[in-house]
Amino acid sequence: MHPATMRSNLSLVFAAMACCLVGAGAAAAAEAAPDTRNGRYALQPSGDGMVRLDTHTGEVSTCSNSAAGWACYAVPDERKAMDTEIGRLQAENERLKAQLAARDMGKGDLGKGDLGKGEALPKTADSDRKLTIPLPSDQDIDRAMALIEQTWRRLVDMASRVQKDVAGKI
Numbered sequence: 001m002h003p004a005t006m007r008s009n010l011s012l013v014f015a016a017m018a019c020c021l022v023g024a025g026a027a028a029a030a031e032a033a034p035d036t037r038n039g040r041y042a043l044q045p046s047g048d049g050m051v052r053l054d055t056h057t058g059e060v061s062t063c064s065n066s067a068a069g070w071a072c073y074a075v076p077d078e079r080k081a082m083d084t085e086i087g088r089l090q091a092e093n094e095r096l097k098a099q100l101a102a103r104d105m106g107k108g109d110l111g112k113g114d115l116g117k118g119e120a121l122p123k124t125a126d127s128d129r130k131l132t133i134p135l136p137s138d139q140d141i142d143r144a145m146a147l148i149e150q151t152w153r154r155l156v157d158m159a160s161r162v163q164k165d166v167a168g169k170i
Helices: 003-030 078-103 105-111 138-169
Strands: 039-045 049-054 059-067 069-074
Touching: 078 105
Parallel strands: none
Antiparallel strands: 039 049, 049 059, 059 069
């Protein structure tokens, strides 16, 4: 082979090798970081990987590079879980209120309104009545007086016995 031809072939081989290396480098660079798909994802370095924010859905993922390549795993959304639980509890609360209202329908005005928030009972014709408390009878008063008198006598007897015991020991 002629040296000029050999030199020309050698330059073609080097050019081909350079193209292969550039292509391999681009593939390695593409594998070195997660796909950002036209700006949809925002990436932030974190520890030994990346944190990825999906700007369309708001989902956050942690991405790491392993032997198999880049893998991203969704970060559990605690707010979403709390909102779901709050919604479930609100629905259950409404259901229980409806059951309670249905059960109390026959109990007059006490079943209506929410008295737990400082509201007064609704005005009715019967609410103007006064509450009357019966006074004790004479027999009840006599029994109470007898009990007090008996207790007093026992207390005085006990005090006099203690006084005699103390006077005898001195």
